[in-house]
Amino acid sequence: xxxSGKCKADVIIVLDTSLSVAWSNxxxxxxxxxxxxxxxxxxxxxxxxxxxxxLLMYSTGVYPLFNLSQFTTAAQILAEIASSNFSRGATNTAxxxxxxxxxxxxxxxxxxxxxxxxxxxxYDGKSSNPYAAEVRSCAL
Numbered sequence: 001x002x003x004s005g006k007c008k009a010d011v012i013i014v015l016d017t018s019l020s021v022a023w024s025n026x027x028x029x030x031x032x033x034x035x036x037x038x039x040x041x042x043x044x045x046x047x048x049x050x051x052x053x054x055l056l057m058y059s060t061g062v063y064p065l066f067n068l069s070q071f072t073t074a075a076q077i078l079a080e081i082a083s084s085n086f087s088r089g090a091t092n093t094a095x096x097x098x099x100x101x102x103x104x105x106x107x108x109x110x111x112x113x114x115x116x117x118x119x120x121x122x123y124d125g126k127s128s129n130p131y132a133a134e135v136r137s138c139a140l
Contacts, residue, residue, distance in 0.1 A: 008115040010068050011053050012104050014096050016123030017086040018059035032122075033081050053077065054104050058096035060089030064103065069110025091126055 013036075015029070052068040055077075065084055071077050100119055105111045 008050050008112075009118050010105065010111050010115055011051055011118045011120065012068070012100055013053070013055045014100060014119060014121045014123075015055065015057045016059070016091055016093070016096075016121075017057045017063075018091040018124075019088055020091060020126060021124050029086075029122075030081065034078060052110055054109065055081070056096060056099060056104060057084065057087065058092060058099075059087040060092050061087060062092070062095050062099040063087060064099065067104055067109035091123065093121075093123060096121075 013033075015033075017029070021029070053066075053071070054068045055065040057063045057065060065080055066077070071080070103109060105117055105119075107113070111117070
């Protein structure tokens with residue numbers, strides 16, 4: 001999506017923090033999220049409401065860090081990411097997708113009906129239940 005300052009979208013980042021990813025790469029994951037915040041999120045003008053951001057981490061369980069309406073500055077987002085803990089467990093991508101659809105992309109969580117939804121999924125490509133993940137992703 002290329003914007004000239006007029007775009008609007010609701011953006012959710014879904015981050016796999018399971019054993020196969022988080023323990024060996026936690027530094028790189030935090031670094032990536034910080035760089036994403038520095039280079040992209042700082043330019044989203046979060047306070048204007050154009051492109052709010054939500055973040056969900058998952059492994060066996062699902063751990064929403066913040067929803068679309070919770071933060072209005074990149075500094076708040078960075079602080080939340082820095083204080084978060086990675087969970088252990090399997091890669092339950094299906095549960096993450098279900099949570100995004102049922103909880104994070106709702107008006108109660110700040111989602112807007114009149115804008116596109118962007119869900120960025122960062123995972124190692126190996127869901128514990130690939131069929132369920134595929135079915136859930138189609139429902140997004």
